[in-house]
Amino acid sequence: MNNDDQSMPFSALEPNAETGKWESQWRDLERVMHYLLQHTGEGIFFLTQDLVIQEYYSKALQEILGISNLRGRNLINLLENRIPSQIIENTKEYLQLMFRPDLDEEVINELNPLVETEFFYEDEWGIWTSSKYLSFTFRRVTQEKNIILLLITIKDVTEKILLSKKIQQTEEHTQKQMEWLVNILHVEPEMLKEFFIGVEQELANIEEILKNAKDTKNPRELIENIYRSLFIIKGNASMLDLRFFTDKTNQFINKVFKLRNKSDLNGNDFVPIVVSLGDMREILKEVQTIFKRISHFHNHFRIKRAYESELLVHSLKTLIISLSKQLGKAVKFDYKDFDALSIPYSYRNMVRDILFLLVRNTILYGIEDFDQRKSSNKDPNAIIKISSMINDGFLGLVMKHDGRIDRIERMIQRLVTYEPDENLPESSLEGIQVTQLLFTPNLQMDNERELEASYSMDMELLKRKLKEKGGRLKITFTSEDCCEFKILLPLRRV
């Protein structure tokens, strides 16, 4: 459209028919223009070729830019420190092109760098406190084919942009949340709550270790302590089959491993550790948010104690079936002598954790697969039996299995028998190795060693938990083919 076109939507001004003067017409025109500029919601102003803002501009312009007294000010100076410098450079070039009459306006408008830009507002200290998304449009004002001014309109498009960004972020976020939700749905809410508390504690522990690191003369000790906390998180996550947590913790552990092998440590080396810690915190926060949203469903359906007890046996059955299938093993589960109702409420979670740990590790490390059992002339179906009893003020839990008695389990037996300050049989190299294994986490990456380290860490964790409650663990090999774990928990809390 040509600005010189005379077909305008309003009548041309005419002088007063009687006096031939223009005064009242000009006053009317000025008044109308004033109304227009006062009430329009858009920022409207004229710009000269020197990029100077002209006298008449809309009130909304001041509000949108957050700047008053715009008359005579240079547009580029106004934009500085409010939009990125690259965009400012592009704007200068673009405006130069807009004033060239040899170039087509519509073509140049495609180069408009301010079609949607984030505009920042400063506080009294010069720090950005907020921003809006603004859309600038530019039109030439011509007179006798010369470009005399540019008419610029600024609209606030913040709502539209933010909505569009939010939709995109929500879509991405929802995808991730769905994955997490699927990962946690199989876990009983109380167990999840306890897991979260445990993770919080261990992450807080790692934070304290890093924060107080300045007082340490031995960075390797920090690494060991961080590793221990991570292993606890990993163990708990594995117990509940929270794969994404296990995977994330494994990544974190690998970073700690790398430091373990470094000869000369400094602060910079801990950057991956603190960044990973930040990531884990974020994940924990996200998962807790999801959990809160779904937990009210569970609160509406409070389960009775008998059902809770059935749930424990059912969970163990499910663990045995799924893990055996995964590993190509066949396991029968005998729980006829196990009375879940006899377990005091205060021990419920602990008993659940213990049985899960023992059953899981038994299937992983103890029980042979179907073919191995057949070739050893054993019943291809292994047996895991759990039972409970109350005796002499103690709650007793027993787990038996008829898997192979492996080196690991003999080692674990020694593990739980000896305290670090007890004298080990001098002839027993294995005993010394086991003690070292127990109290110094094995950080080697070799697979077998990692299995031993994993099992030994689990048992250390178990032993620690039992000790806190005044409980005991005993492992016996009742025959070449039968291993029994017996746990005693005092019924009167110590």
Next chain:
Amino acid sequence: MNETDLHFFIDSTVNYFEEVTGEQAITGIPYLKGKEPVVLDYSGIIGISGKRKGCVYITTTSEMLKSLANIILNDHQATIETVKDLTGEIANTISGNVREAYGSSFMISVPVVVEGRAKDIRLPEHVQTFVIPITWKEYKSFLVVCLE
């Protein structure tokens, strides 16, 4: 915030001390900022905006700044103004490096110098904040980085 970002901020700060004073600064073990304030006598704050938003600041003691003034400016009795200017200069150096590294799609503010330990510096709550202890000679400073 990833490891590369954090390394970059740390290196910018540590290199400043070595280039200007000839004496190396040592990075301590970084940690996540909790609710406790991390503010010493003087702080130089840089705002970052654009594609990623956040804030970086260096906070240090007046003794360290006076020692710096002694070396850089040969000023044995640095005034408060000199000390503030030096804080601004350290922050400005970091700011310049950030501008160079992250390109013109980021907006980097002019450094703001804040005096006093009275209050903590308010940072975006939804973003993790990392604290890096830095030791130059016997003086302790903190570099605090908070970036989306």
